[in-house]
Amino acid sequence: MSKYLLEIGTEELPAKFSYSVLKQFKSLIEFELDKKLIKFEHIVVTSTPRRIVLLLEGLVDYAEDKIIERKGPKANSAYLNGCPTNAALGFANSLDIDVGELEIKNTEKGDFVFGKKIEKGLSTKISLSSIIPKLVKSLQGPRFMKWGAGNIKFSRPIRWIASIYNDEILDFEFDECDPKIKIGNKSKSHRLINKVLEVQNPDDFFELLKENRVIGIRKERKEKIESLINQASKSLNLKPDLSEGLLNELTDLVEWPDLIIGKFSDEFLDLPVEVLSTVMKSHQRYVPLLLKNKSFSKLDLSSEKNISTTFCVISNGLEESNNNIAKGNEKVLRARFSDAKFFVESDKKVASIERNQKLKSVSYLKGLGNIFQRVERIEEVTKKILKFLNDKSLEEKKIIEAAKYCKNDLCSEIVFEFPELQGIMGGKYLKYEGFSEDVCLAVAEHYLPSFYKDALPSSKYGAIVSIADKVETLISIFISGKRPTGSSDPYALRRNLNGVIKIIWDYELNLPLDKLFNELIDFWKIAFPNLNFSRETVFNDLNQFLVQRIVSHLEEISLSKELIKAVCSPDELSQKKVLNIVDLKNRIKSIMNFKEKENFVEIQKVITRVSKLANNSNLSTDVFSTKDYVDTKLFEKDCELKVFEFIGELEKLFSEGYCNYLELLNLFEININTIEDLFDNEKGVLIMSEDLKIRNNRLNLLSLIRNYSLKIADFTLLNS
Structure with a gap:
């Protein structure tokens, strides 16, 4: 099994692109390798502000052989009295196989001759040398740029490319950059060390970077930043105001994170905590430190009860420069806070009206x-x-x-x-x-x-x-x-x-x-x-x-797709009910509570059966009264009368204009046997009676049950 390393070295990448490109790069390379039938065991796509890195491990040296089946001439043209004709011989020859390997298969247009050709898998090195340049040029992001006299567009100018297959340089054409880039095994250290690094093998790459103040694995860099901030906060008995967004941005701004503690003057605690925090987080990418166990009001104009004058800076500099970096950041922050204080004081002099x-x-x-x-x-x-x-x-x-x-x-x-x-x-x-x-x-x-x-x-x-x-x-x-x-x-x-x-x-x-x-x-x-x-x-x-x-x-x-479809079915009546958001919430809560019952599946099946039969009726789904639609004189058995009485209970439940949906479901549960008796061989009746009046009367009974069930959901769409 082989390994392949690709490093695209650039000027400092925008933090958002440095992060977003990882998923894009990974999906593109996986798609291309899958298309070429090249197998691998593990893939790493990572980035720093100055490089995008791809590492493939457990890589096969050759793609899998591809079996291609081709359709040839008609069987009666390919064989005469069981012997192959020139048509069969020519077809076999075109596939570079023996005529005896041809098969006859039946198709919609008759019997045809088919042959299988094995296309040998290409060398992985050859495939990669064509995939990589195409992949790099297809990466997308905001505000891509050209540089020099070259035609290639990228987020920032590309300065070097390392391409190593095991311990060999894997060359490929990449001529559109200015100045021209030579594909090799050279990488670069942290910018402030400014060393050219020779990569002998993909296995050594990330350790070599670490020795030169670059943490190449993004996840590792992120964890280190979070750990540095949490340790410093704990030692100061403060709480870091560190969002996931800010942590991600800091991760993509530095190659070797170092923590610096800064302080600002107490005079700025007269400003709201949101102002101080916004300046530090959004404008300077600092981490504010909040006081613990303190009450917070969104309406406070001062922040002395909420925030410490100490803050954290994640530096990408050298340790010997930390004091100067701290002083520089404190100076910048003082200027920003002074501006903010002037704005707030000016605003206080103007009434809201x-x-x-x-x-x-x-x-x-x-x-x-x-x-x-x-x-x-x-x-x-x-x-x-x-x-x-x-x-x-x-x-x-x-x-x-x-x-x-x-x-x-x-x-x-x-x-x-x-x-x-x-x-x-x-x-x-x-x-x-x-x-x-x-x-x-x-x-x-x-x-x-x-x-x-x-x-x-x-x-x-x-x-x-x-x-x-x-x-x-x-x-x-x-x-x-x-x-x-x-x-x-x-x-x-x-x-x-x-x-x-x-x-x-x-x-x-x-x-x-x-x-x-x-x-x-x-x-x-x-x-x-x-x-x-x-x-x-x-x-x-x-x-x-x-x-x-x-x-x-x-x-x-x-929520499950089935439940959503059931409560938001596309008919006009259901759409109107969906617009009542509180009613919709109550219906969903009732169904979810009722689904916990052991006999829910049985209830759902019975209502579904009723609903499907009711589709044979002409009764509209907005009818909820038996008056003018059900004639008790046409009843032939007690089961019909009991169902009629059940519908009367449903009418009574809704007569006051408000419905407790759990009560509705409980009524269905209590009367489920009453409904089932309609379909019983001995107690029940034939719904689709030959007598048209009796049939419509029974279908209307079922339709009314369906209509009341639709008040809560379409049970035919519920996955029990």
Whole structure:
């Protein structure tokens, strides 16, 4: 078994590309080797800021032989009286096989002669020499560049390529770079050591890099960074504010991680912790250290209770330079914090109501006015939501006030400099001005959730303003004709609607979105008489989009495909029920609880049998009363009367307009034998009676049972 090493040496790669290229590179090489029938035991694809590395182990020296079956002439042309003709001999000769190896096979067009040709597997070295250059040129990423006079495009200029098969250089053509690259066995050390390394064998490669301050295995580098930060934090009795995203970025910024501890002045603890953290993490790639066991408020304008003045820097420098690196980073951080402090102090001098007025000068979408007008629409949406919810526990005045000021910080200096702090700073400034905590927190959290698995607003006030903000965006974009198509979603409408669904789902808000859309489209029609759009088309598109996102939400919370299909079946009645998110959640919970019962399979089978027979009836799925549809005078046996009485119990259950779905399922469980008796050879009846009136009467009985079962799910689609 052989080994192959490929190292593509470059100028410093962008951290995101250095990470994202690994999966892409791995899938491409696996696809190409599989296509060439080249087997291997293990593959390693890794990267550092200056190199992308491929290591193949347990590699066969030759690809597997390929058996190719070819179709030849018709059998009656190939053989005459059992002897091969010139046609058979010529066909065998073309395949380089003996005529006796030909076979006759029957096809749709008659009997034909077939022959098998064995194509010998190519040398792995020859295959790799053609695969590798094609693969490198096919890698993709953002903002690829050309350099020099060459034609090749890559994330950053390629400076060297090492290609080693066992202990030999595996050469290949790669002539499009400028300056021209010679394929060899030379690698390079850490940039600050600046040594050329000779790689004798793939086995020695990663150890050779380590000896020259390069940890080539990305996973190992990541674990070392995490360990360094955790050890330092523990020794200081602090907690690192280290997200997975920041850890990944640090991993792809250094080849030999070294930890440096820095400090900033206490004077900057007057700034909000989010400002300090954003500057350190997003702008400088430092790791803030938080105080342990301290209460945290999103509305605090100072951070002395939350964060330490000590922070961590992951350096790619030499150890002897650590003191200078620490001083340099502290100096940079002081300048950034000083700017932030100036912005916050300037913002404090301006009232939120003044900033709100400035929103009139900030454009929104073409034809939809400015941000101030958008805020007015958010207020209107909020009022509509409150009307539908009719929740007496909420103070409407506070929620409308939160909606009014939710965008006030868009005209603040701190948000202009740090856009990721919008909403958060708005809530803090309102708190500083003396607004109620409910209003301030609602403003601070109204952008939540901003991505899948993000936290939700912590109060109903924030939840309602968040829904209003997202719904306003949704309707404005749909009305302007810029709805998502395919994978394109420039206004993040899918993410917005996902957030609305998640809030309603978790808070169990009885908010009929289809009815809300209906009223709001009328409001937009009045507000924008010059906008040319079809009210009916927009409404239908919004509802269709909503159903798609609800189904997507169910998939994201890991419900089975069968259950999703059963509760979201494509008929019109089911689609309308899907739009009621709280009702949908209750139906799903009831089914999942009921599935735990031992006799669920039996119940599901009986309802499925009933539903399939009911398809022979003309009774609509929206009929739930026996009146005018079932004639008791046509009953021939007691089992029919008992089923009729069972349907009466179902009618009574739904007569008050509210249904406990577990009660519905319990009724089915109690009466399952009653339904089964209909099909019993002795007690039962023949559903498809020759008497048309009796047949329709019995089918209507079954249809009513089916219709009530459809109130919770389509049992024919449930996988028992």
